[in-house]
Amino acid sequence: MKVVTLGEIMLRLSTPGFTRFVQAQSFDATYGGGEANVAVALANYGFESYFVSKLPAHEIGQAAVNHLRRFGVSDRFIVRGGDRVGIYFLETGASQRPSKVIYDRTDAAVTTLTPDELDLGAVFEGARWFHFTGITPALGETARKTVVAAAKAAKGAGATVSCDLNFRKKLWTTEEAQATMRPLMEHVDVCIANEEDADKCLGLTAGETDVHGAELDEAGYVDLAKRLKREFDFEAVAITLRESFSASHNGWSAILHDDKDCAEPVRSTRYDIQIVDRVGGGDSFASGLIAGLLQKGDTREALEFAVAASCLKQTIPGDFNLVSRAEVDALVAGDGSGRVQR
Numbered sequence: 001m002k003v004v005t006l007g008e009i010m011l012r013l014s015t016p017g018f019t020r021f022v023q024a025q026s027f028d029a030t031y032g033g034g035e036a037n038v039a040v041a042l043a044n045y046g047f048e049s050y051f052v053s054k055l056p057a058h059e060i061g062q063a064a065v066n067h068l069r070r071f072g073v074s075d076r077f078i079v080r081g082g083d084r085v086g087i088y089f090l091e092t093g094a095s096q097r098p099s100k101v102i103y104d105r106t107d108a109a110v111t112t113l114t115p116d117e118l119d120l121g122a123v124f125e126g127a128r129w130f131h132f133t134g135i136t137p138a139l140g141e142t143a144r145k146t147v148v149a150a151a152k153a154a155k156g157a158g159a160t161v162s163c164d165l166n167f168r169k170k171l172w173t174t175e176e177a178q179a180t181m182r183p184l185m186e187h188v189d190v191c192i193a194n195e196e197d198a199d200k201c202l203g204l205t206a207g208e209t210d211v212h213g214a215e216l217d218e219a220g221y222v223d224l225a226k227r228l229k230r231e232f233d234f235e236a237v238a239i240t241l242r243e244s245f246s247a248s249h250n251g252w253s254a255i256l257h258d259d260k261d262c263a264e265p266v267r268s269t270r271y272d273i274q275i276v277d278r279v280g281g282g283d284s285f286a287s288g289l290i291a292g293l294l295q296k297g298d299t300r301e302a303l304e305f306a307v308a309a310s311c312l313k314q315t316i317p318g319d320f321n322l323v324s325r326a327e328v329d330a331l332v333a334g335d336g337s338g339r340v341q342r
Contacts, residue, residue, distance in 0.1 A: 001294060003042050003129040004077075004159070006052040006150050007035030007136045008110040009064050010086040012319060018094045021102075027089070031067040032319020034133040034166060037280045041287035041309070041321040043072035047294075052123060052150070054079040054113035061085055061109070071320065079117045082109025090279065093247035099278070103170055111139045115149035123153070129290055130154035133164045133283075134201055137180050138171035144180055151187035160235075160293075162190035164286045165197035177201045189235040190293070191228060192286050194242065198224055204231070206239075216241055218267070225257040225265045237265075238289055238306070240282060248275050252311055254285065256303040266300050268307040271336070276315045284313035284321035288328065308332045 013027035036051055043049035051073050055061035057080045064085055065075050086105030093099035124130065130150065137144040154161050163184070167177055181201040185191070195206035206217065206224040221239055228237045236258035243251030250273050257265035288309030292302030308331040313321035 002048045002050065002127045003039075003131070003290065003294075004050045004052060004123060004127050004154070005035035005039045005042075005131045006147065007033055007132060008086055008105070008108060008139065009033040009036040009051070009053060009055070009068065010088050010105060010108070011060065011064070012088055012090060014090040014092065014317075018092055021089065021091050021100070030318050031064050032280060033086075034135050034164065034283050035131060036068065036073075037283035037319050037321065038131050038287040038290070039073045040068065040071045041284055041313075042291060044322065045287070045291045045325050047291070048074070050074045050077055050123070050127075052077045052118065054082055054109045054117070056080070056082050056084060056109050071322075077118065077123050079113060081117075082112050084108055086110070092277065095246050095248050098247050101170075101279075105139075108139075110136075111143055113146050114142060115146050118146075118150070120150060120153035121157075123150070124157035124159055127154065127157060127159040128294060129162065130159045131162045131164070131286065131290060133166040133286075134177065134181055134197070135166045135168055135171065137184065138168055138177065148184065148187070151184070155187055160189045161187055162192060162286065162290060163188045164192040164282060165201040166282065167197045167200040169200070174200045178203055185232045185234075188232070190238070190289070191232065191234045191236070192238045192240075192282075192289065193228070194240045194282070195221070195224070198228060198239070202228070202232075204228060216243060221255050222257075222265050225255050229257055229259075236260075236293070238285075238303070240285055240310075241270075249273070250275055250278070250314070252281075252307065252314070254303060254307050256289075256299055256306075258299050260299050266303060268300075268303045269332075271307065271311040273311055273314050277317045278314050280319040280321060281310050281314045283319070285310035287321065291325075304332045305329075 086108035288306035292305035
């Protein structure tokens with residue numbers, strides 16, 4: 001089953017362990033980025049996964065391509081060109097000290113990717129699903145045009161289109177985000193968000209929830225899901241619910257509203273997570289939801305798969321969710337003890 005994502009893959013340079021930037025004498029190098037993370041997870045689940053992007057022809061660009069190949073993602077539609085791979089630096093927080101990200105991605109090759117460089121007919125031939133995030137259109141006008149062209153081509157090919165809103169205040173303002181993302185929703189079937197994304201990208205708020213604390217107004221989330229679905233005519237709306245007790249301790253669950261099996265939005269199982277690496281947690285939810293909606297029997301099964309998958313990812317260093325379908329299914333079935341498997 002063919003699935004396609006489009007976006008940026010970056011070089012990730014992380015301080016070892018929980019050291020601070022000012023302490024670091026070396027960095028751990030890997031690769032990651034919203035849509036690339038989704039592509040890898042879907043490949044792990046057995047899908048025919050394609051990542052669309054642009055990377056330089058030099059060795060660092062090739063290293064990023066090789067990293068995707070390692071996990072079964074096709075690079076057939078990665079255009080080679082441009083001068084640089086975007087970089088982000090990560091300092092992993094602990095307890096009451098938050099994690100920090102510093103971007104160095106200006107003029108990355110993907111920001112120059114135009115629709116004319118892609119054979120969109122071939123990209124979406126036989127595709128069942130297309131996924132992008134709000135990060136990619138935040139990279140500039142050229143990237144916005146490419147995302148719109150790809151979404152239109154995907155819809156024309158009969159693929160379901162999903163978008164994880166993923167607001168990034170270091171990339172654009174609320175006003176810029178809404179001016180781009182609200183019209184873009186015309187081409188989206190499945191919207192994935194948290195409370196801040198919905199507010200900053202689409203101008204809809206989730207009740208009295210405190211995004212910087214651990215207070216959730218569940219009724220507000222339910223109402224938000226309904227309003228999003230009604231206003232933008234989405235087939236489904238998924239909202240992740242993160243209770244941030246500290247950088248190391250989070251509550252994790254989600255709501256899904258799709259009208260297929262339930263008249264009202266459904267709430268998932270809630271997981272209490274001791275965080276190892278929360279970067280990529282939302283992407284692992286998105287990939288789990290895509291897999292669930294394509295292959296599970298009903299709304300609740302799809303939601304439970306997505307939440308369990310993203311729970312497991314947050315115990316793994318790096319951007320990618322390197323878990324199998326069987327491991328996710330085991331957690332959904334209730335095997336969350338963490339006992340050694342011998």
